[in-house]
Amino acid sequence: MTEQKPNSFRNQPDERGHFGQFGGRYVAETLMPLILDLEQEYTAAKKDPAFDAQFQDLLEHYVGRPSPLYHAERLTEELRKDAPEGKGAEIWFKRDELNHTGAHKINNCIGQILLAIRMGKTRIIAETGAGQHGVATATVCARFGLPCVVYMGKTDVERQAPNVFRMKLLGAEIVPVTSGAATLKDAMNEALRDWVANVHDTFYIIGTAAGPHPYPELVRDFQSVIGKEAREQMQKRTGRLPDLLVAAIGGGSNAIGLFHPFLDDPDVNMLGVEAAGHGLDKKHAASLAGGFPGILHGNKTYLLQDEDGQIAEAHSISAGLDYPGIGPEHAWLKETGRVEYTSVTDDEALSAFQLLCRTEGIIPALEPSHAIAAIVKRAKEMDRDQIILANLCGRGDKDIFTVADALGVEM
């Protein structure tokens, strides 16, 4: 563990699992004892060098870490073309799309399945939106020989067909969820219902830095490998730290994984990018920009909701960002002002997707395409010698059908 200063941004949550007023443990009583067990087990695992050794070993030899840090020179040059004189920051990517299974999600799944095994659980459940977390969970379940049930909204089952088939190949059972808008929020409700009914043998691998304490903390810790590596790699390559970190936010796990190790570096600015869908005045998934604090899925955080506290349906072209809430640590980081948050529409993300394909030969997932779209706007406001580091948290193979459809191409 790194040293923590008293006024550090890195010593959340408190012992009750709160990040300022956010976070907490808002679950049905049936789950409370289990959540308390998990907290205890995680605390013990953190202190156990054998746990960390196994985690690191799997990250290196199974996931393929460290992921590269890549200087995107052609994208940098492209954006400089319409930047004012002397402007146009250097753009770098942390390439977590090169991980086994194609996204950052696997980092967290490795950590959680090791915890599940430590706790003697014999059955794994998960929710998934884009299917990346579902694939990553199915992958680690295959790797450790545990049965896996993945809850996925029916809408997402349809728009992420390749991932559904992948999960099946990996031996997982997929349960399409039809309640509500049949997307990620509804999948999470259904996973919680399964969990309540199977507490004795089941471990719920939550896919983002949200849910009841200790999930936001442990997911963050497992994903922080992204930021720790990036910090070291950047210092080694450039002798300095980046000026701005950028990451897309669904629940916020890839973003907090990148940001957290830099939170106490005062010169490093951070930008979280939410999905503005059709626009902030229409249907979107930007809970910080358009939501209010509330309670859902075990934590207090910003939620898209009406004046009666009914949860709104989110919309994003990116299934992985299509969620009406956000991890509680981001809610807190927004309120403290440490991290800036912005949002990007479906159309802007689609253009950024194509831009990266053509300038760098990298097909990004639609989720990090939101981060890239934010960079397009920011880079030209920053000096040429400044550095933007973005998390390229997933590859776009899963999205080519969605993108073709949006571009009016028949496949």
Add this chain to the structure above:
Amino acid sequence: MTRFQSAFKPDRAALVCFITAGDGDTAANLDALVEGGADVIELGMPFTDPMADGPAIQKANLRSLAKGTKTADVLAMAKAFRERHPDIPLVLMGYANPMVRRGPEWFADRLEEVGADGVICVDLAPEEDPDLGPALRAKGISPIRLATPTTDDKRLPKVLEGSSGFLYYVSVAGITGKQQAAIDSIEANVTRIKKQTDLPIAVGFGVRTPQQAEAIAKVADGVVVGSAFIDIVGEHGENAPQHLRELTASLAKAVHNARKG
């Protein structure tokens, strides 16, 4: 004497009936439950994401919201109920977000105004009591907590602390609906919990028939029935009251007479 104290009598168990507000003709449905012999009413506040509920109550929540039920409507239904039935304890049951949306004090003030007696907030663990509990207690409204098969003796004091009215023992680790617990396990758990509290214990989840209700009424202070009523409302819509009255009457008879002979 509070309404809860009159409802939970020492010599016979009480029948606690749950329906979702705004699903069907709520006033008529509630009257039917009372006419049938309900001792306590739990009125469900609809929520978009009822994650501790099974398909029947999920659908009831969505049917109610689809009809446009607002928090103000639920409160108006509660108020009208209190005016028609001054003596029956009324509990609002639901999820935290709609309850705290305008602040806990706002909610507690409204409950006091409408004459509600208690609140069951499914996803507000005792650990998060500050979000609602103090505001309710300040207005004399009972926070009613849930204990479950996973709530062991060590944890029970946490659940009991700051709660009043009665304790709701959820007999199965699961969601609302059709599964039911074995009576032996219910009896053992009620006995276990009784060692730590004088609050009446009402047992629910999966209770649908007079036979089940009778067995529970022999070992607990109250029997909670929900999904069975919700199914009737779902099936019969506006014609539900007559069917609700019949089921309630048979349940009430079973519950009230369970300990005689």
